[in-house]
Amino acid sequence: MIESIVAVSVFALTVTSVIGSFIAIIRIDEKSRGIRVVAQNVRFVSEYLTREIRNGYVRYSAYGASVAQPGPVTVLYLNDHTGTPIDITLSGGKLRLTRGGSTTDLTGNDVVVSSFAVWIFPATNPYPVGSVQPRVTFTFTIRSNLSIRPTDQTTIQYETSASPRYYGG
DSSP states (O other), rough: HHHHHHHHHHHHHHHHHHHHHHHHHHHHHHHHHHHHHHHHHHHHHHHHEEEEEEEEOOOOOTTTTTTOOOBSSSSSEEEEETTTEEEEEEEEEEEEEEEETEEEEOOOOTTEEEEEEEESSSSOTTTTTOOOEEEEEEEEEEEEESSSGGOOHHHHHHHEOOOOOOOOO
């Protein structure tokens, strides 16, 4: 009788340990998948925006007389190398790109972008005289949308600067 109780106790302890380990492995996998998804989206968005900024130029006319200083703006207006207008906006938790009238999402469904801010220097159009090289600094906060548990979600705040290669008028 006592042998049976000891055997059942050892079995229950072993099963509980195995189930606990299995649950921990599943949580670690969800966390690492969230990190991977966020990192991939950050890498794609940062490379894409940096390339568009470097190969195009800031469309100062879309900001009116000048870009708001010192605070950030929430929309990035560019023209690509062919002169096609590009607008980068945050809408519905996604970064959206509008090029020549058609809009596409830059971020996937498995992430949520909670903030997007852009600083443009100088505040006024430097292209007519070509004496100042513009600089665009953008920042965004992105988090995974894969898990319900807040402890398994990953959030990354990203910031970088880029300068257009364009000096023309």
